[in-house]
Amino acid sequence: MSATATVPPSTVCDSMPAPLNPSTRVLMGPGPSDVHPRVLAALGLPLLGHLDPEFVALMDETMELTRQVFRTRNRLTLAVSGTGSAGMETVLVNLVEPGDRVLVCVNGVFGGRMVDVASRCGAEVHRIDRPFGEVFDPEEVREAVAKMRPKLVGIVHAETSTGAWQPVEEIARICHEYDALIALDTVTSLAGIPVEIDAWEIDAVYSGTQKCLSCPPGLAPVSFSPRAEEAIDRRRTKVQSWYLDLTMIRQYWGGDRVYHHTAPISMNYAYREALALVVEEGLEARWARHAAHHRVLRDGLEALGLRYVTDPAHTLPQLNCVYIPEGVDDLTVRRRLLNEWGIEIGGGLGPLKGKAWRIGLMGHSCRLANVTLLLSALETCLRDRGAVK
Amino acid sequence: MSATATVPPSTVCDSMPAPLNPSTRVLMGPGPSDVHPRVLAALGLPLLGHLDPEFVALMDETMELTRQVFRTRNRLTLAVSGTGSAGMETVLVNLVEPGDRVLVCVNGVFGGRMVDVASRCGAEVHRIDRPFGEVFDPEEVREAVAKMRPKLVGIVHAETSTGAWQPVEEIARICHEYDALIALDTVTSLAGIPVEIDAWEIDAVYSGTQKCLSCPPGLAPVSFSPRAEEAIDRRRTKVQSWYLDLTMIRQYWGGDRVYHHTAPISMNYAYREALALVVEEGLEARWARHAAHHRVLRDGLEALGLRYVTDPAHTLPQLNCVYIPEGVDDLTVRRRLLNEWGIEIGGGLGPLKGKAWRIGLMGHSCRLANVTLLLSALETCLRDRGAVK
Structure with a gap:
């Protein structure tokens, strides 16, 4: 491995790089998905600093618009500085501690990914499976939850690998009957089909920007219910990811504005504009x-x-x-x-x-x-x- | 906590959001830093898909330009889909396993951050300290390395919290004498002062895009030497972060193009253009x-x-x-x-x-x-x- 882990000197790039000219798709x-011209224009605006009062105001506006699009009043609602998969990881690393029981409903690639991420958090992961393309029946979820009594149940609302639309309202009710939190993957559903975080009583949700929001990939909207925030506050261990640790990130997005990492300014411009387009429509x-x-x-x-x-x-x-x-x-x-x-x-x-x-x-x-x-x-x-x- | 973890209905955003109009800074x-107009223009280009042959070619070009700017021939050289802090976390979660000994040289906020991140990887972290603003002498690093025999030594090349410029060539030599890997933070140094990854024999390096590369924040260039790649290949445990797991990410950036996560397309356009400007100058x-x-x-x-x-x-x-x-x-x-x-x-x-x-x-x-x-x-x-x- 080591002998081949370098590459020969470049012959291609010794000359000046050619102009960037991607084909129209x-x-x-x-x-x-295709990005609206207004969002592309927002991307190209000159930058503010990440602690500039104007950027801080833009973050506030973005949080509020994100709440509207998720249909929630959850305080802890913001955009993580990574793609949709970073959103999934944010939800799991913040809510799961080593030894916690997690149940994942797997009917496609992204349910499978939740199993992998939860395992890396040291969780005791159980899974129930449905063939690719099918959805889960609330009663089979009830059976599994009653038997395993998980801390958290993970399920995908819109399975990007199959196009399956999973009804989740009743499943959320069942989770709460058994005192489990429910985490929902809305990467492909948000702003394309109804997503009702408060009405359905979803505890943790993540999405991506590059699907029905039509913003370039690079941010992951997330939201946490008061119950989920309590679970974060009750942690006995540090969140294993520094970069995705909401106990710090919420101080940057929230009132204190404590510097954590440098927010992706241009992506936040684009995301704000994409949200504005959704609210306008x-x-x-x-x-x-x-x-x-x-x-x-x-x-x-x-x-x-x-x-x-x-x-x-x-x-x-x-x-x-x-x-x-x-x-x-x-x-x-x-x-x-x-x-x-x-x-x-x-x-x-x-x-x-x-x-x-x-x-x-x-x-x-x-x-x-x-x-x-x-x-x-x-x-x-x-x-x-x-x-x- | 729970009672206040929601916010009242919005009064601000019920009307249409105002046009985005950031002040000129x-x-x-x-x-x-200020972003060059050519980079802003690249950001605003319409998107390709993340598996489009043209985007794959752009990734190849970006890897090659990144090698040139890092002055390395390391094969494993790419841009992580997060900001500079995600670059730090990528280096540490991939090279460190629970119980590994890590030595961090701390003379500012970002050295301190390395301690925090390495601890979250389950490492046995030792630190040596210098007051804010000072730099380390190679001999004091030798003393600590000889005593602690760490697997990895972490040090900051350009401490963003103090403006201190740490010479690292001799320290890298000392690390190798004691069979330790050296990880270097070049977030603020890359493309502003000499960074010579191969000549100095640095094993792992990360940077950010928003400093001397003058690209918006949102990506983290990283590079790993053959020795460091070997250390990744010899891991006994899975990388704790799915999102930052190079054993998977390198298959997407490398020959196989196995889908991992959706790369931030627009940010990669901007990064490519920023690198082109560096190479042209x-x-x-x-x-x-x-x-x-x-x-x-x-x-x-x-x-x-x-x-x-x-x-x-x-x-x-x-x-x-x-x-x-x-x-x-x-x-x-x-x-x-x-x-x-x-x-x-x-x-x-x-x-x-x-x-x-x-x-x-x-x-x-x-x-x-x-x-x-x-x-x-x-x-x-x-x-x-x-x-x-």
Whole structure:
């Protein structure tokens, strides 16, 4: 290993780097989604310092807008300085201590990731499983919670690897019956379908910026209920991650403004602008837009003979996971969509690798023009391969 | 706690958020520094997907440019998806396992942070201390290393809290004599003063983007020597942070392109452009520019009667930490600089809080016009308070 752990001198970059000139894409994969021009413009604004009174005011505004989008009044609501996976890790490292029992509901890649992260916190992790594409029934969660009596139950609202839409309200009620906290992954759901943190009594939630919020990846909105904050206050051990330790981070975002780390200024500009766009559109109107364009897409995909991985009753409008037809090569089609039309769709993950496509309709990407373009391009690709009559 | 862990319904944000319109600043604090217009323009470019062949090519180019700026041929050289502190945590969580002995040299806030982070990894942490503003002598490090025989020695090259410039070449040699790895904090040094990772035989190094690279905060360049990679390969335990686990991240940045987390696309555009600017200017020319403008600033500050916290032999050109004159109020002056001229300088950290200012001359902020402006504005503030005759 050691002998090859260096690389030969560069021949490529000795000359001046070429100008940065990325091709124009239509991002219809599982994220990132297309970013609204106003958000791109916000990214390009000159920087304030991270302790500048104007930036501090922007953080306050961002926290308030985040509460509105999560539909919560939780005080501890902010954006972690990392991507959605850092949000997952933030929730788990702050709520879980070594030896704590954690139950994770796994029906896709991101539930599996929760198991991995919780294990690294030293938790005693139990899992219940459903095949990729399916959702959990509240009664099977009740059975597991009653038997294991976990401190925390982790579940994914919108499974990015399958497009499954997990109802969670009843499951949250069951967790509380047994005095367990519930942590919810809303990376792909937030601002695309209803997310009601207070009404559903969710204790901890994380999301990402690059899905239905249509902001570039780089921040992870999180929120913690009073019960979850109490659990953090009652910790017997230090949070194992300094970078994600909310007992310190909340002093920077909260009243004291104690310096912790330097917040990503430009990303926070973009995030604020993306939130403003959501509030201006209105959450209900945004959910309706995702639902409406999804119906057009679904009808079109089914007319092309494509079959969904998920049951129609539990299919996310913003993530359409469909089986690749017999005899059609995954990469050939995706490469052609990208090279000829500039359209990105996603491949399958885990057991669906090579077997399914994931078509995103998220945030600013969720427009009728994109649906029509994709259906037309996909029809051409499939017809050329004889998969459509 | 619980009763107050929610906030009342918003009155501020029920109306539409106002347009984002940050004031223009001259950033001369300890970072972030002013961002070059070409980097701001790169930030505003439309997004590629994180697995797009063009983005993968950009990652390759970024790795190569990062090697050039670190002066290394280390294969494992990339940008972590978090700020500089995430870089520190990445180095420590990957190289340290529970029970490992770690020695940290502490002469400021960021050495102290290394102690905290290493402790959270379960390390047996030893520290040697120097007062804020001083640097370590190689012989005292030798003594500590010989006695403690640590697996890893952590030291800060450019202490952002004091402006102290720590020579490290001889210390690295001593570490290797005793078979210890050396980890170097170059958050504030990289691209401002010489950083020679291969020539000095540094095993692990991290930096931030918002200092002398003049990119917004949000990424942490890191690099690991073959010896350090071997240490990672020999781990008996999983890395405690999933998000910062290099055994997985290197598969995404390296040949296999295995999906780990969604890279912050826009920040990587900006980082690539910031690196291109460094390479175009040339590292030696950039170091010389920092040194030259520092001399003008130093002469001017001393002419105003201000005294450096650090010895001239160990003063960073890019971070000038000076005592606040008797009878002058810290916040009053800093607020006036900000409100009247738009200039940001930093306050003191730790024991220097309220007692010192930190004046940055980093990257794109390091221009003669800024030096002249600051000196003139500062003279006005001090004269008005009778501190300058």
